[in-house]
Amino acid sequence: MCGIVGYIGKQPAVPVLMDGLEKLSYRGYDSAGIAVMEEHHHINVRKAKGKLENLRSLLVKSPVAGCMGIGHTRWATHGEPNDLNAHPHTDVQGGIAVVHNGIIENHEALRRYLTAQGAVFVSQTDTEVIAHLLKYLYCGDMKETLLKALPMLEGSYALGVICDAESDALYCARNDSPLVVAWEDGNGYLASDIPALLAHTRDVIFLEDKQIARLDANGIAVCDAYGNPCYHEPFHVEWDLDCAEKGGYAHYMLKEIHEQPEALQKTYAPRRPHLPGEYRWLPVSLSEAQSLRKISIVACGSAYHAGVVGKYAIERLARLPVEVDIASEYRYRDPVIGPQELFVAISQSGETADTLAALREAKRRGARVLVICNVVGSTMTREAGESNTLYTYAGPEIAVASTKAYMTQTEMMLMLAIALGDLRGTLSRSRVEELLKGLEQLPVLAEKTLQAEEMLQRFASLASQKKHVFFVGRGMDYALSMEAALKLKEVSYIFSEAYAAGELKHGPIALLKPGRLVVATITQSGLLEKTLSNLREVTARGASVLAICRESLAQKLEGIAQQIIAIPDTDDWLAPLLAVIPLQLFAYSMAVVRGCDVDKPRNLAKSVTVE
DSSP states (O other): OOOOEEESSOOOHHHHHHHHHHHHGOOOEEEEEEEEEEEEGGGEEEEESSHHHHHHHHHHHSSSOEEEEEEEEEOOSOOOTTTTTTSSSSSSSOOOEEEEEEEETTHHHHHHHHHHHHHOOSSSSSHHHHHHHHHHOOOOOOOHHHOOOOGOOOOEEEEEEGGGGGGTTTTEEEEOOOEEEEEEEEEEEEEESSSGGTTTOSSEEEEETTTTEEETTTEEEEEEETTEEEEEOOOOSSGGGGGGTTOOSSSHHHHHHTTTTHHHHHHHGGGGSSTTTOOOOOSSHHHHHHOOOOOOEEEEEHHHHHHHHHHHHHHHHHOOOOOOOOOHGGGGOOOOOOOOEEEEEEESSSSSSSHHHHHHHHHHHHHHHEESSSTTTTTHHHOOOOOOOOOOOOOOOOOOSOOOOHHHHHHHHHHHHHHHHHHOOOOOOOHHHHHHHHHHHHHHHHHGGGGGGHHHHHHHHHHTOOSEEEESTHHHHHHHHHHHHHHHHHHHHOOEEEEEEGGGGGGGGOOTTOOEEEEEEOOOGHHHHHHHHHHHHHTTTEEEEEEEEGGGGGGGGGGTTTTEEEEOOOOOOTTTHHHHHHHHHHHHHHHHTTTOOOOEEEOOSSSSOOO
């Protein structure tokens, strides 16, 4: 959510800032701006509502020059998207400029106080309060000023700050919002995410909460909330810039859908047991697994849907009760969690604010925690510890709508279910080997499943003007339908909803009429006849059916479904990992035909770092 970049060094700042903002645009934004320290220690600000192209056009008409600056892509929280509310924000005299990710919860109280001290506010944002506060407290040393100001800010923040009185230094600070810094060959960089820095360096430092960093010609100096120096071992980024490029695909989302076979292979291959019952990757011992009483899974969005699949799998294969919670609700229901229970947090970015807060609550209550995440060095992985983190090796995911991250999260949940079932003795040795063999074959089957793309494009061209789409399924297929409905509404803006197929007669069937589209997922052979009965009820009311099913079940759907998309046959527990691919392609194709901005859907952000 939002993007921050900053630069100080030997080069013109504007190209560095604009390139960084472009690399962060996948996070979602509705305005953009930069502030550059020009000659004679004067800060010049340029900002514009809308896409980065608008800011580029403004810079052509009214250029700025200098070797230090900060930039921001804003996703509106306080105040509508417009030029005034766009970042950076400055104090009255324009001597201090600030960019900010997060939410300052006590901004109204600070605004009233600073107004009484003579500050004049021009925007509706909480961020402008920070600029005026820094000016009010400024003592000739921005580090000391930040040490005074930050305890006065309630909420989350990642800050980039420049000051005309200190034209040789760039400052930043963070609390509950990610920020990385780097320094190489006399050039200093800061950003809210790694892709903005990869064109310049691969060695970065992840700031911790309440830390402040100063970047200048000598390097990076980091201190804690009390001003004490802090040392960070630089983290070396293994993946290269090509991973974050489109690679010839029309959109990042399509590229990432096609990268799923490789992501499946990378996530499973290092964890394939070499000996029966050997799960070195699992941070749960044999005795712990056998004594577990309950598992709590907490996540948001697509990660939550992966958790629902995990619930079905763990309860059946490991015979453990599982609760799945939406992270934003977890803390507020006073959850019951204690010894002999495992808390699992799932997050693509490892920075999701609500999931992070739930993780901290679970740790506070003494729970045994486990994090499933795609980003090495993220806040969640650091707080849980490397030994309690399972990485999904999906690689960087740029499109806002998650595909390969969801795929590998779901794969990891199934691997967890199989491992726990083996350790707890609820699965036979032959059944474990059968499931592990199936996991090994998934990448090849996923590649074959991608061949349905052209067929789904044709179907989407006929169905693209539908205003409502319903998704139905039973068991694991219901969990999958939830993800499919989210994907369609995210990228195509079509109202879509998922229902357990058996619930149709309990209300939703009233919405069915001629022309309505129902997408049915059928991968669970034991639930086939029940689902077919539900679909006959659908077609009897004139609605049409798009069916995603296993090849061996396709014949049963003839005469019921208007369009059948068959996936390769595999185990019931693994089939949802294949079935999600045509559902993703369907959502993508619908969005393309409707002319939507597939990679950057309106109002959405990639990483939701505020509550």
